[in-house]
Amino acid sequence: LYPPIEQLVEQCGKFRLLDRLISHLLQRKHK
Incomplete structure (x- = not known):
């Protein structure tokens, strides 16, 4: 259900x- 941490970090950036x-x-x- 949750996206990978790398994706979250990229979006945050x-x-x-x-x-x-x-x-x-x-x-x-x-x-």
Whole structure:
């Protein structure tokens, strides 16, 4: 039922990258 740990880590990494990009863009807009 559960996906392999490697897959979860990979997805977490992608989400972190997206989060960083979004926060970076938001900071640019505020300045």
